[in-house]
Amino acid sequence: MMENKAPNEIQTPSAGQDKASEEVCWVRCIHQDRVEEARSRAVPVKELHQLADMYKALGDPSRLRIVMALSQGEMCVCDLAAFLEISESAVSHQLRRLRSLALVKNRRDGKILYYSLDDDHVSSLVALGLEHVRE
Amino acid sequence: MMENKAPNEIQTPSAGQDKASEEVCWVRCIHQDRVEEARSRAVPVKELHQLADMYKALGDPSRLRIVMALSQGEMCVCDLAAFLEISESAVSHQLRRLRSLALVKNRRDGKILYYSLDDDHVSSLVALGLEHVRE
DNA sequence: TGAACATATGAACAACTATTCAAATATACT
DNA sequence: AGTATATTTGAATAGTTGTTCATATGTTCA
Numbered sequence: 001m002m003e004n005k006a007p008n009e010i011q012t013p014s015a016g017q018d019k020a021s022e023e024v025c026w027v028r029c030i031h032q033d034r035v036e037e038a039r040s041r042a043v044p045v046k047e048l049h050q051l052a053d054m055y056k057a058l059g060d061p062s063r064l065r066i067v068m069a070l071s072q073g074e075m076c077v078c079d080l081a082a083f084l085e086i087s088e089s090a091v092s093h094q095l096r097r098l099r100s101l102a103l104v105k106n107r108r109d110g111k112i113l114y115y116s117l118d119d120d121h122v123s124s125l126v127a128l129g130l131e132h133v134r135e
Numbered sequence: 136m137m138e139n140k141a142p143n144e145i146q147t148p149s150a151g152q153d154k155a156s157e158e159v160c161w162v163r164c165i166h167q168d169r170v171e172e173a174r175s176r177a178v179p180v181k182e183l184h185q186l187a188d189m190y191k192a193l194g195d196p197s198r199l200r201i202v203m204a205l206s207q208g209e210m211c212v213c214d215l216a217a218f219l220e221i222s223e224s225a226v227s228h229q230l231r232r233l234r235s236l237a238l239v240k241n242r243r244d245g246k247i248l249y250y251s252l253d254d255d256h257v258s259s260l261v262a263l264g265l266e267h268v269r270e
Numbered sequence: 271t272g273a274a275c276a277t278a279t280g281a282a283c284a285a286c287t288a289t290t291c292a293a294a295t296a297t298a299c300t
Numbered sequence: 301a302g303t304a305t306a307t308t309t310g311a312a313t314a315g316t317t318g319t320t321c322a323t324a325t326g327t328t329c330a
Contacts, residue, residue, distance in 0.1 A: 031210065034208065051264050059187050059188070059189075059192070082170045092308055093289080113307065129260060
């Protein structure tokens, strides 16, 4: 049709060094004050990604079921595999990810590794999430 | 030696119809009681997926930033695009997903659509998550 | 009516992810 | 030593996802 370019061309600041504290509103924004307010309250990037990674970890049905199962007590890998009806290898992969995020921990007893939740925040999170879903 | 819990047998469930279809404990599981306990406490599949979808939605940095920004008040699409420094189309796509999960809602005022959080659970979730991350 | 604006939508593509398979550790028992 | 169990790890792959681009829809105002 008519447009051959983006409406209201992005006014990229000439050689603007992005990322850091460059607060150039490079697109038209209607409420610049709110944008800056949001920027000033934004959490550090590292925390943001940690948080996102945690939610992403809980965002998979298999991992979520693992966490829910563990909220009732520790279980070993083959128990979880039987519960989830997926291979033990798959469970192990998921547990590794959950462990790297400090969501679960394990203890060894002989050949068996018992997994459990790392702290209470996790089950609180799930409980709160269920509240939202069930409302 | 101490606990000889009769580890297992690859046992086809004798009374084997659980709620779902054919559930067979096709792997050895060491603590069958715990597996069954977990099964009995498991939330319905639909709720499980709703919950997972919600966490998955929060598991993306862009969407998470949107939610965090909106927890301080409503913003329109172009504000959010300016804040996130991504295209308005991308923001719109993400907002659609958040809206389909009842995490955000919008109201129209003329040409402008103002987005805000749908309920308080969302910001509580994020706050609780931050607690975990920051500990 | 039509231009301009604000947002939504569909398609496409790269990037990511969850699972499986095969092979590797690690521990216990004989 | 060796065998069996319990779990981990790496590679490969099918499936999913976030963004961009192009276009469509809906609204306001001249």
